[in-house]
Amino acid sequence: MPMLDAAAGQVGTSTAPGQDAKAPVAGEPCVLLKLGEIVLKGRNRDQFERRLQNNIRSAVKGLGIKIQIWQREGVIVVRAESGELADVDAVARRMLDVMGIVWVHRAWRVAKEPDATVQAALDLVGQHPALVRKGAFAIRARRRDKRFPMTSSELNILVGSKVQERYDLPVNLKHPDIAVFIEVDQREVFVFTDGTPGAGGLPVGMSGRALVLMSGGIDSPVAAYRMMRRGLKVDFLHFSGMPFTGPESIYKAYALVRELDKFQGGSRLFVVPFGKAQQQIKSSGADRLQIVAQRRLMLKTAEVVAHNLGGAALITGDALGQVSSQTLQNITALDDAVELPIMRPLIGMDKIEIMAEARRIHTLAISELPDEDCCTVLTPRRAETRAKIDDLRQIEKRLDAGEMAEQLSTTLQEHRPSYGDPGA
Ligand code: ATP
Ligand code: MG
Numbered sequence: 535m536p537m538l539d540a541a542a543g544q545v546g547t548s549t550a551p552g553q554d555a556k557a558p559v560a561g562e563p564c565v566l567l568k569l570g571e572i573v574l575k576g577r578n579r580d581q582f583e584r585r586l587q588n589n590i591r592s593a594v595k596g597l598g599i600k601i602q603i604w605q606r607e608g609v610i611v612v613r614a615e616s617g618e619l620a621d622v623d624a625v626a627r628r629m630l631d632v633m634g635i636v637w638v639h640r641a642w643r644v645a646k647e648p649d650a651t652v653q654a655a656l657d658l659v660g661q662h663p664a665l666v667r668k669g670a671f672a673i674r675a676r677r678r679d680k681r682f683p684m685t686s687s688e689l690n691i692l693v694g695s696k697v698q699e700r701y702d703l704p705v706n707l708k709h710p711d712i713a714v715f716i717e718v719d720q721r722e723v724f725v726f727t728d729g730t731p732g733a734g735g736l737p738v739g740m741s742g743r744a745l746v747l748m749s750g751g752i753d754s755p756v757a758a759y760r761m762m763r764r765g766l767k768v769d770f771l772h773f774s775g776m777p778f779t780g781p782e783s784i785y786k787a788y789a790l791v792r793e794l795d796k797f798q799g800g801s802r803l804f805v806v807p808f809g810k811a812q813q814q815i816k817s818s819g820a821d822r823l824q825i826v827a828q829r830r831l832m833l834k835t836a837e838v839v840a841h842n843l844g845g846a847a848l849i850t851g852d853a854l855g856q857v858s859s860q861t862l863q864n865i866t867a868l869d870d871a872v873e874l875p876i877m878r879p880l881i882g883m884d885k886i887e888i889m890a891e892a893r894r895i896h897t898l899a900i901s902e903l904p905d906e907d908c909c910t911v912l913t914p915r916r917a918e919t920r921a922k923i924d925d926l927r928q929i930e931k932r933l934d935a936g937e938m939a940e941q942l943s944t945t946l947q948e949h950r951p952s953y954g955d956p957g958a
Contacts, residue, residue: 559657559725561644563622565612565629566717566724568637570734585737586610586634592799593632596954597624606719607678610635611643626730631796633763634740635732639715641724648684648692654725655693655714656700662712662727669711670704671697677718689716733763738798741765744877745836745845748772748803750786750905753851753880755794755897756888760879761849762797769843770794770801771836773808775906782905789900792951803949804839806942808832818932822918825859827929830871834939837872839946845874852878856885858917867921 569586587603590612594601600615612629614621622640629638642658644650655673659665675689684692693716694705703712717724746758748770758768772787784805795801812828820827836848852860852868859868869876880888892898930936 559642559661560650560653561642561725562613562617563619564614564641564643564724565622565626566639566641566726566729567610567612567629567635567732568639568729569608569610570634570636570732570736582634582737582740583610585740586632589632589634589737589739589799590629593628593796594625595799596952597628599625601625609717609719611724613643629732630730631733632737633733633735633765633797634737636734637729638732639724639726639729641726643722643724646679646682646718646721646723648689651689651716651723651725652693652696654723655716656696658714658725658727659697659701659703659712664711665701665703667711668703670706670709671712671714672705672707672710673697673714673716675716675718679718679720682718686718689718733797735763736765738762738765739767742847743767743769743843743845744847744849745840745843746770746849747832747836747851748787748790749851750783750790750901750903751851752885752892752898752901753853753856753888754849755790755851755901756891756895757849757851757877757879758794759797759891759895759897761877762794764879766847766849767798768801768849769840769845770803771839772803772805773832773835774805775809775812776807778809778813779906782903786900786903786905788949788951790897791949792953792955793895793897793900795951795953799953801951802843803951804946805949806835806945808942811938811942814933814938815929818929820929822914822916823921823925823929824914825917826864826867826921827926829859829868830926830930831935831938831942833868833871833876834935835942837874838939838943840874842943847875847877848872849877849879851880851888853880853883853885853888858919861919863920864918867923867926870923870926 583605590603599621602613604611612625614625626638626640629635642654644654673690673694675686677686715726741764744766746768748754762768770791774784787803791801791803811831815827816824840848852865854860889898892901
């Protein structure tokens with residue numbers, strides 16, 4: 535097979551160990567990533583791509599695989615330095631959790647010549663599962679480099695005729711069983727069959743930093759995921775009922791953050807023992823306002839913590855009407871407690887939808903483990919659904935809630951749950 539452009543970091547044809555069942559494809563295996571909204575919206579492209587490259591690099595760190603990243607026009611190419619298929623596969627799998635990537639393709643880089651392109655396409659069809667049942671095929675060529683001597687349709691015809699000649703398969707351009715994609719780039723040609731949808735969204739960190747109020751429940755991890763997907767790097771804050779509850783909710787929060795860490799890396803979980811503060815609220819005669827008063831104190835504490843961490847917003851898992859503290863009037867009373875914006879990405883979602891998403895991101899099973907939520911101790915038999923802001927402010931005046939929040943923010947315990955750590 536012809537040599538690739540040396541400047542592009544060519545390594546020759548690779549035969550991956552342990553892949554003997556599949557014949558090698560002419561070329562070098564790599565991961566080809568299609569990017570999201572930047573292309574569509576023309577936002578700050580450089581920042582998007584740089585941020586994404588850094589995030590890709592930190593995502594693969596735990597794999598112990600040396601990679602190289604090349605920015606091409608509108609796509610990113612990731613190579614494993616080993617050139618081994620197993621490494622490239624592991625990197626491709628990891629890319630599915632990196633925000634900002636819309637498609638993940640396991641592709642073959644070949645020399646920028648028709649012969650090499652034909653050979654790779656023949657090899658790929660030759661190992662496609664639909665080959666044995668004589669499935670229909672389609673070749674889909676496109677050029678990012680218009681100087682290539684053949685047009686896309688000429689390439690389609692050339693490669694298509696060779697595939698037909700070799701394998702005698704029918705063509706079906708609309709609904710093929712085997713689609714071979716050919717992308718002519720500046721330095722090389724990428725050839726691949728199907729890909730996997732990526733996480734989409736924006737690269738984590740691109741939108742700034744925020745603090746997630748993280749219970750051990752189902753909703754807040756999904757809320758965190760949604761906002762990471764919009765480019766926020768998040769820290770996590772959990773209030774435990776300690777010393778009046780056991781530590782189970784902390785273990786759950788820890789396990790949840792460790793799972794969510796796969797989407798951003800470097801996650802920090804801060805835990806506040808909240809039981810005594812709850813008791814003080816109760817002693818102040820909050821009665822039916824207990825839950826909303828607690829939630830306001832959580833938010834006030836979170837605001838202090840966010841300020842110290844450089845977080846510009848708070849994130850909660852509230853959904854309108856889901857529980858009594860989440861009526862419109864109560865949510866309004868919660869907003870009144872702090873100056874920072876409170877982001878509630880689940881506000882319009884049904885519980886069933888939230889659960890489906892929690893299952894997909896692998897947090898549901900952790901959330902469903904039993905624990906003693908701090909909010910369920912000391913709760914009144916009947917909770918207020920129409921909390922009045924003035925009444926809440928009265929309670930807070932008696933307690934000096936501002937001072938309590940400051941004080942609570944000094945009791946933080948910091949954890950670093952990292953994806954890939956034992957137990958993940
Ligand atoms: P979740 O499933 O996230 O616990 P929920 O449906 O149980 O939500 P609430 O218990 O009213 O509803 O909590 C609403 C939001 O308040 C949570 O999504 C979370 O953001 C925040 N919150 C509640 N309890 C805690 C806690 N112990 N620590 C930190 N944040 C909390
Ligand atoms: Mg809860």
